[in-house]
Amino acid sequence: MENKLTTLKLSKSDVEEIIEIEDIIEAVESAFKQFGNEKIQMPPKAYLYFNKHNGDYRTMPGYLEEEEIAGCKLVNSHPENKEYPTVMAVLILVDTETGYPYCIMDATELTAYRTGAAGGVATKYLSRKDSDTVGLVGAGVQAETQLRAVNTVRDIKEVKIHDVSSEATENLLKQIKDLNHKTKVCKTTKEAVKDTDIVITTTPVRKPIVKASWISPGTHINAIGADAEGKQELETKLLKKSKVVVDDYKPAIHGGEVNVPITNKEYNKKDIHSDIGKIVNQTKTGRTNPKEITIFDSTGLAVQDIASGWKIYQKAKQKNIGQKIELI
Structure with a gap:
């Protein structure tokens, strides 16, 4: 983390400019492998159920120990949404040494891509x-x-x-x-x-x-x-x-x-x-x-999001995409 006093904010359009399915497949496959090697921490998802509205909200923390990458995704599922997407998400990446949130990004597109990438990895090994x-x-x-x-x-x-x-x-x-x-x-x-x-x-x-x-x-x-x-x-x-x-x-x-x-x-x-x-x-x-x-x-899995988010964060820094904000 270059500057511990600022947080890189990546909007929906920022992420869409960066994200590529090949990158996310690579990230997800690596996350799965580390999961299989028991080199991660990943508490169970915590759910809030909004039964009146046929929706739910989830928190998904994860930590890839070998790479020192950690964070948490917050995501909903509201299949009856009309004016809003049925799935919306935000990902926060945190510095493992200090806990400082060095990146916050729209993770709606990331969620779609990393789920697709998981299917791609499974297809590679099982089809x-x-x-x-x-x-x-x-x-x-x-x-x-x-x-x-x-x-x-x-x-x-x-x-x-x-x-x-x-x-x-x-x-x-x-x-x-x-x-x-x-x-x-x-x-x-x-x-x-x-x-x-x-x-x-x-x-x-x-x-x-x-x-x-x-x-x-x-x-x-x-x-x-x-x-x-x-x-x-x-x-x-x-x-x-x-x-x-x-x-x-x-x-x-x-x-x-x-x-x-x-x-x-x-x-x-x-x-x-x-x-x-x-x-x-x-x-x-x-x-x-x-x-x-x-x-x-x-x-x-949360580690899919964390690994994918890290890939997007790295590309954002390389391409000088996003806005640095004083969040804390």
Whole structure:
């Protein structure tokens, strides 16, 4: 930290000018590896539930011990928002020697990118290398970043999309036009996931919408939407026939894709194959044959945010982007 009397403030536009999916994939993969090596501190997320408004607010502190990077992300989830984004976030990076907050940044775009990057890393380690078709169930912001991340680790040729909102689908088609994929808008979830190499689910549903019978052998699934208690996108039968990898056991059991089946005693936490950190550091196996179905259950880890935020902070300093403020 060059000047302990000032804080670098990075606005939404500042972050958007700097952020690149390749950088965030690199940061997230490193964070996962350090998580697998137990070289991090990461207390559980603390939740506030705004039940009257179908929303919640979370605090996510994290510390990457080897690199001396620490901070905390504050983030909401309000899926019914109209005038505001459904997810908004702020990240604070702090000096580990003094505790001084040397950077505060808008982390809304970072949140979308680091979640997408996690899917990209999982796809790299769990999908078949010859995977070239993607099925998107849900066409919101996260669908785009997931697709961009997957596109960096696999040679994707065709994308199938299903969303209950035609407006969301049309917007996504515009956003991913530069990728030059063959695209198909599907009328049903079944059509989007059937005979598809990589399936990405990014919906806020509380009842499963993807059936086991629709998923072909060899498919990899990034289950992203379930990030709070009571949410579930995949039929429990599908979990039982798949190799399930979580980002972290505790938050996954609390609010990930496995949370409802475990609560209902329809799935046992002992059946979870591994966390992603042990796959990345190669202490546990990932995909072992071309016909097995793999599932990545992603709830989001604070160390993903901290590592990604550090990458953005470093680039901001290099490019002289942002505003120095006297915060304290």
